[in-house]
Amino acid sequence: MQNNYVVATIKPWNIKEFQSLKGRLSGKWHLITSKEELSVERLEQLNPRYVFFPHWSWIVPSEILERWECVCFHMADVPYGRGGSPLQNLIVHGHKKTKLSALRMVNELDAGPVYRKVPMSLEGSASDIFHRMAPLTFQLIGDIAKNEPSPQEQEGDVVVFKRRTPKQSLLPKSGDASSLYDHIRMLDAETYPKAFLEWGKVRLTFDEARLDVDNGQLTARVKFESNE
Template sequence: MIFLFCAYRDWALELYTKLSKKYKMKLISSPKDLTLKNVKKINPTMIFFPDWSWIVPKTIIQNYPCVCFHESDLPKFRGGSPIQNQIINGIVKTKTTAFFMDEGLDTGNIIMKKDLSLKGSIQDIFQRMISNDYDMIIKIIKGKYKIKKQNGKPTVYKRRKPEDSELKHLNHSTQYLYNFIRMLEDPYPNAFIKLGTKKIIFKSVKQNKDKLEFRGVIE
C-alpha cells in the first residue's frame, strides 16, 4: 500500500516524516501538483489532508478515498480558520475530527474524533495535533474505525484574512487580547495594531495573571 500525504506547514511536514518511517508515503505540498494526473501516477490507497488550504479537485475526491483532519467538533465550526475561530469565541476544549471528504464544505462522514486542547501557544496546539493525527492515521490505515454521519446543527465560519489580524484598539479584556495574539502566532498573519504611521506586530505572548508579556516588532 502507498498513501498520499497533502500538507505544507512545518508541523504537518513533521507529521509526514514521522509517518513515512512506518508507511510508504508520498508528499504533495503545493496545490499546483495536486492534479488527477499526478495522483494517478502515485495510485494511492488513500489520501490524507491534515493541513491543506485549497480546494481539492472533485475528480480526485470522486476517485480516491480522501481523509481530511479538521480541528473542530464537526459539524461545529465548519470552514476556514477553525482554531482561530474557536479560540476567539472562548473555546478551550475541542476535537480533531477525521472525515471522508465529499464535495461539500467539511460535510463528509465522520471517521473518528479525538480530544484537542486549545490552551497555550499555537506551537503547543500544533504538537497536540501531530499526536492526534498520527494516532488517527494509524487506526484508519488499520481499518479500526466506524463511519457515521455528522450529527447536530452545523455552524460555518469564513477563513480569516490578513487584515482580520488588526487590533483596532487595546480596550479589550486581558483574556481577549491574550487569545487574539496567541492564535495568530507564526505561521499565521500575526496580530498587529497601528500607531500613527507605524504598526506593532505581536509575535508571541505570555499571560501572567492580569498582565501580558509579548514579543513584537515595530514596522
C-alpha cells in the first residue's frame, strides 16, 4: 500500500509545523523547500500518494499535476477569492473571517475541486494569521492522507483576486485609523513587503500595529531605511 507523502512549502511557519508533526503522521513524509527540488525525477524516487503544497510561490508543471495527486491550500471560500494575495485582498474587501480550502490542483489557478473547507479568523497581523493557519493546514493534510476523500467541484460565482505588487504596500494618502491599521497588519509577516512611506531619501516601514477601537488611536513601530 502506497504510504509516501510529500509536503512542498517555502514558508517558515509551515516548515516548523511540519517538523513538529511529522513523527506523529502515519506513513513516510518528505519535505521539499525549493523550486529545484520539485522535479519529476525526485517525485519518481519518492512515489508519493499525495503532494501537498501549503504555501508555494511557483506554478507547478502540468507533468507533475497530471502524474500525482497534488493538493494546495487557499485562504478563501472558493470559487470566491481565487488568485493571488488572498489574505491581503480579503482584508481590503473588509472580511473578518474566511475559509481555508483544500483543493485538488489543476492547470487553472485555484479552480480545482475541493476536498474540505475549514473556517478561520482574519484577526491580527499577517504573521498571526499565517501561524494560525499552519496547524489548520496540517489538520487538513492529515485528514486527506488518512481518509483519501474525493474532492467535489466548486459551486458558485467565480471571483478572482489579482496578486498584489510591492508598490501597493505604500500607505494610502487617505483613510481612517482602522483602514491604516488593516493596511499595516495585512503586510506584517516574514518575507512580505511591509507597509511603507517614502520621505526624501528615507523609506519608513511600519509593523506591529495596534488599534485602540474606543478612541480610534493607531500605534505602530516605524523603521527608517535608506532608499538610495
